[in-house]
Amino acid sequence: MRRLPKGGLIDRSRSLPFTFDGQSYCAHPGDTVASALLANGVRLMGRSFKYHRPRGVLTAGSEEPNALIELGTGAHRLPNTRATTQEVFAGLTAQSQNRWPSLKFDIKEALDLGHPFLGAGFYYKTFMWPRGAWHHLWEPNIRRAAGLGRLSGEADPATYDKAWKHCDLLVIGAGPAGLMAALTGARVGKHVVLADEDFVLGGRLRGDGSDLRPWVRKVVGELANLPNVTLMKRTTVTGAYDGGTYGALERVADHLPEAKGAPQQIFWRIVAKHTILAGGAHERPIAFPNNDRPGIMLASAVRTYIHRYGVLPAKRWVVFANNNEGVRTAHDLVKAGAEVTLVDTRADAPSETLCRQLKRAEVVNTRGRLGLKAVEVRFSNGNTEWIEAEGLAMAGGWNPSVHLTCHMGARPEWHADIAAFVPRAGAVPNLQAVGAANGEFSTHAALSSGAKAAAQALGVNPADAPVAEDTPTKIMPFWHVQAKGRAWLDFQNDVTVKDIVQAHAENMRSVEHMKRYTTLGMATDQGKTANIGALAVMAGLTGQGIPETGTTMFRPPYTPVQMGALGGAHVGADFMPERLMPGDGFARDHGANWVEMGLWQRPSLFKQGAERTWRQSCDREVMMVREAVGVTEVSTLGKIEVQGPDAAEFLNRIFLTPMKKLKAGHIRYGLMLRNDGFVMDDGTVVRLGEDNFLLHPTTGASAEVLSHLEFCAVVRWPELDVQIIDVSEHWAQVAVHGPKAHEVLAGPAFMRFHAMDMEGVQARVFGVSYCGEAGFEIAVPARYGAALMEWLLEKAEALGGGLYGIEALNVMRVEKGYLTHAEIDGRASHFDLGFPTPDKDFIGREMAMREGLRGPELVGLVTTGTAKALVGGALLVKGEFGADNVVGHITSAVFSPTLGHMVALALLESGRARQGETVRMVDAVSGISAVCEIGPPVFYDPKGERLRA
């Protein structure tokens, strides 16, 4: 056991059993998987991406590149979980990933022997032949060999949610700087959100054995009790967006055995007037040969495991540092009972008596295949010595966590005095970075900058800070050791110093090229521990400084976000809302088949008796309407009321069709154009009264038409006194048509409107028809929709009629040549659709009158040859089939049971003049070709006598 006898923020009174690769271990509440495994003496936790090198933890936080595990089993399995952030719960099961057959013996470790051939660019250069093999042979095999965890392949059983939050001050990170910022806002009553990715607040004050730990407890207690403060633990702010909007992932139940009804995670959108970024800094490793063995960690991580988790991961240590963090770490290790050798690159390092200290020395190699065993140190005189050690702590300086400040396109700036990139001022509007995130590394600087920045943003006084150390930052950068052997820069993507050198040798001079060629920084950790080291190597090769060499961009998310969280509750049937007609339940009770039309659910047909195919039902329903009477719900139709003294003038300008002289109680079919002269929509206009009109735009176009009417009323013609209201949802509308429709109801004549009392309900009855038979559409308040259907059906059935669906309605409208948006496709002008231009002004007139707007014209087609099929969307060609010979296309094609053959509507070049001629239809997809006869776009009752019957 590596657990220290006391200390740490863990509850030693309770034990949590968990398994890793089938082996049982015990943890305490407060442990992560990484700390618990280290406490149990497990250093080996994973295999690397490319070379399958044995790996252990490098960090104690979310920047972890090595210790990635698969969490859970079955459908719950979650790959690439960072062991350093995953809290242990009772019964947790975890597996190592990217190894076979076991973590200790991985066959593909043989790849590591092939490393001289597997450097940067290996795939691009090697797998070039034979052609096509990349896709079918090389890539699938390489993918199998590389890679990380496995997805379960099953649907994620967890539930997720998305939510919004608004605040005066968002504080990102609850270390010393963040706590002071939050306190400053909280004490003056501002609405403060304090978000931290960790489950323990306090940042490095908790990770280091700071004297300020009691202060942290007190402040967190105060903030937790203030009603204007929201503390969000386990919440990573993942991205900065426009207008002070931030994305944040709250892991609600990832630390619990079961979510118990709560969402597993919530993806928040937090809108903040001001934001303080107190995300701290990431310690950087030093690149030296074989610096990736299990047992080699960042110095700050070692201190965190000692102070926060009460774990001393190994007994004998080498600390390798270029700054004073080395001394600090050596102290903490010695106090925890370790044997320590401090290797410092500096000649002027302060002398240290607690342990053996080697100045102007470097680590040049390590030993130990599955875990560190010994470290080779080179002295300034060139002599070397092997030191036995199971742990090695690296302290290469700190990189401020600038990531969020880059999300809106700004690049950070280099500060040579601290050898680090810091956020550019104003990188994100109303965001100020403070403390270590802004390159102010001392505890005092963190506390005071946090308070000051919050005070400045809110225009209040800063909260008082406790006294703390204020050591100035002094660092001589030391990036990598000059020695033979592979020195890792990017642990997660297996990129070494050698790869950067090779990329440079092959002329990848831009950082962005180097990055893509070597894949450095492109793993799920986004190179948090890798990028700066690689830049330094590149700078050394080009002889430029680091700022001249450049920096790579950081993009959201800061840490990986599961797709489930981004989807929230919008999965399965809840992916989109469904719109149901008022008679939906009635149609379900009568055995409707359904079809989705946008969000609407509509009955497609009502199967009866022995009918097996949709065509059998559809044909029967068509003949029922044509010979007796049919009832169908048409509530999806748009219903827009236009009222006011200028309503008639307004609609006269909106529609191509003259509307001014439409009489009250009359109905007119009209066409409206867009600004650019093409047809926007068609529909009927009902003049309900002198100053009151009702428009029926097409189902799919009603939202566009409503916006268009509102725009014209408010912006184009503010002088017109009109009011517009959408009443689509207020009314249920049912169509009843057929030669016997007048026996169902004594309604108005064709193109007339009556307000009628139906069984005590005020109904609007319109003498309109979309199927070509006489009849009405009856509108009643939505809640009476089902009752109206029932009432009409009873009467219709007594007359040999019944219900029909949208399929039959579509067949009948094609037979009649009535339009849908298959014909009004955004490219058709009113000339093309066969409408005359009236002698009045209307929207789109100027643009519509341009000659170039005349295109293919609407015609009807029937087949004449032996091939009887007509296909919607098929092309019409003259001569040979080819791109240059296309002269039109079929917009709608149906089998007409009334006529006994197929009929189609089509848009055809010079179509009207070609009536009586033939044209060839080609459906290249299904290989169907047919000769068609061109005729007028109406196949049934061309004079409309049945409508007026």
Place this chain on the structure above:
Amino acid sequence: MRITCPHCGERDSREFSYYGDAITARGEDFANTYLRDNPAGEHAELWQHISGCRAWLEVVRNVSTHEVISVKEAGA
């Protein structure tokens, strides 16, 4: 992106629908329909508060930074 509706206050941009260059409000001749400047900076646009009060708005916005500079009712 956040847009401050004169009626409803500051709201997220997903409550609004974008209609394009505000020039289209001026008329429907060829130039107003098709000819557009493409500035890498301030741009007057039409937006409708579709999930709110349905007002048509003229929003001046820096299209490089997404900063909203002014919002007023279109046509006003």
